[in-house]
Amino acid sequence: MLTFSGSLSILMGVSGIAQDSLFATSSRYTYWFDLTTWGVLHLVVGVLLVITGLAVLVHKSWGRGAGAAVAAISLITQFMFVPHYPAWAIPMMTLDLLILFALTRFHIETSGSR
Template sequence: MTAVPKETRRGRGGPDSSEINGPSLFAGSVLMLSGPLSILMGASGIAQDTLFSASRYAYRFDLTAWGWIHLVIGVALVITGLGVLTDKSWGRGAGVVVAGISLITQFMFVPYYPLWAIPAMTLDLLIIFALTRFHVGTSGGR
């Protein structure tokens, strides 16, 4: 039996490839953008409890609580963004889950600051789309 060179067996973007594909790179980059922005939003809500206001809203929380929610989700977005960019096996799934949670919380935050929440929701949708739609040649055991 003839030995096949390693490059031929793997091929570009194959299951053993260490290269991250374009959609995963995009999703990881957007996670790394959305995360720090959520962290900054959270810090703003924690620092100034009167910064945002919404009258008579079903999901009305104390603004400090909203700040902590955004802060925790922002940190989770950064961690999963790093997981996606380093092609960890848990990165894609965790990225979808965290982006989904962020999408829901941003939706609940719309009455407080719609000019922030709607673009953040768009980023979350793009992350979910990129991580779920395009799954070609990612590694399996890292």
Template sequence: MATTPGQVRPGQRGPGGAERIDGASMFAGAILMLSGPLSVLLGITGIAHDTLFSPPGYVYRFDLTAWGWLHLVLGVALVAAGAGILAGKSWGRAAGIVLAGISLITQFMFVPYYPVWSIIVMTLDLVIVWALSRFHPAADVRG
């Protein structure tokens, strides 16, 4: 099937050799660019004010400064993956799925410390994994 000028075929290469991205991938990249800074902010808060969160007796109890560094590094990696997806880099999709999965697990382990924040970011991470994993390079985008 022929494509019209506004239509994007997933897996096609655009100008400069970058992979053209579909709507779901663009959405996931944008959400990664939101989820990453949220994790960075959480990390900075944990590092600077490690008494802000009051942890209960919990199996996965770590020093809150350690949690802060974990979230900070993961947030930077999420932003990098989001930028890779939006730039059409081939590694961006796989990195986004893996990093969103890791973020989901760390947020699950962080639920007792800050439940509302963790559940919101876990939801964003699930949406990212869903949007990036539904890509099929041979599929036609029909408008």
């Protein structure tokens, strides 16, 4: 899920950098950045999501913690992006919450037969 979310964020970042007409712009929003800044932000977060997703897949010890941290950052950036494109940001926030839930669950492994 991390690599999927990262790939989607990369696509959103490229779209923002290309000054696509997909996004609504408003100067009355508290977290207002130009589309290029949003594009770079989504691109960087997307690359970090893909890297941590691959680390989780190959069972790196730092993968789960870094993945949870980057998913939380992605959740915050998507929340700030809601006024620009809510049809995209709200499902991405849901995906980030599912990622956080999956990565922060506590697993108890037993070595016994039970």
